[in-house]
Amino acid sequence: MFRYSDEMISFLREHKEKMKYIELTKEFNKRFGQNKSIRAIKRVCFDNELCKKVRYDNEIKEFIKDIISGLSYSEITKIVNEKFKTNKSVRQIKSFCIYHNIYNGKGKKIPEQFVFTDEMIKFIKKNIQNMKYNELTVQFNKYFSVNISKSILKNKCYSLGFFNGVTFDQPLFTEHLGKDGYLIKTEKGWIPKQRFLWEQKNGPVPDGYCIIFADGDKTNFNENNLIKVNRKEHFHLNKRKLRFSDPEYTKAGLNIVKLFLKAEERQKEIDDEEPEKKNQPEEA
Incomplete structure (x- = not known):
């Protein structure tokens, strides 16, 4: 060595x-x-601790939230680097913003911010049988003078049960195989089949969570192959490449991610405690 x-x-x-x-x-x-x-x-x-370890603390996160509206990620990166003496790339800043659900409001809108009117829904229903999602998105944005992404429009179509080549009036528990896997029609609308099956056994999926396939096979609905993860866990499973074709390896990877996030949370608590200790007067 x-x-x-x-x-x-x-x-x-x-x-x-x-x-x-x-x-x-x-x-x-x-x-x-x-x-x-x-x-x-x-x-x-x-x-050898020759470089400063820079992490995004609450101060930087709140600062980005305050300035992000209307700015491009390139502009945000420049401002953040100048203020906090960092050297982050545009890609790093953008990933950080998406990870913390901070959006700049430019271009594409997130689903929670966009409301579909009755007229928009009628437009989708009228044209979806004759257009692919790319073309439908272009025509939708042009007709209503908006700028939503294909994924937002596609998700809305899924929730309404509007699919290419599928009739609208489907009975309950009808299944549809799309590009992203199986959907099933329920009383609440169309939802991923893996979510439906998991909820039948365990109850409603909490907000901020999703159900993933341990072995990555979107057609394997075995009970032991369905895992509940939150957004942070899902993000780090993918980022750290801890998802495998062997379901047991993926479950082990999830445990690693949970330990990492717990350690990260504790480190933040320690960092927050240190300034308070420094500001406390010394005992005589």
Whole structure:
């Protein structure tokens, strides 16, 4: 195992803030006759606490909420980096905003913000049999002078039971196989079949939760293959690539995610407690 000398660490500490990692790696290899990758240099900097660990605390989250309306993610990123002395990319800021359900109101609207009128629903019902969802979305936006996404329109169609090539008047518990899996018609409208089956056994799915397939197979409705996860857990399962074709591995991955989120929550509590301790007067 390669061991970094004190001289190497001192070199990285001295030049870390002056150079980007690609430049720092090049100079390091040149100075010490090494062939280290950028990833290796990043790792040693992190392990030796040569770079500041920046995380989004409540202050930054609230700041983004205050400024986000009407701004592009590029503009938001620039403002956040300038104020908090960070160096985040547009992609990182956008992912953070979506993760925390913070939207800038530009372009596409989220489902909760868009209300379909009776006239809009009649338009959808009239045209869905003759158009694919892409074309229907374009014509819908043009006709009503709005700018919603295909996914919002498609989800509305699903909830109303409007499908391409399917008649509208379907009996209860009719199933429909769409691109995203099976839907089933209930008294509350069309819902994912896995949600329906899970609720039959366990009761209503709480707000903010969804039902996923442990093995990734959207046709495997075995009771042991259906898992309830919240949005954060679902996000980290995908981000950390902890979903597998083996359902037991996915369940183990979910336990890892839950431990990670618990640790993250505790760390935030500790960070919030430290300023309070510093501000308390010392006992004589």
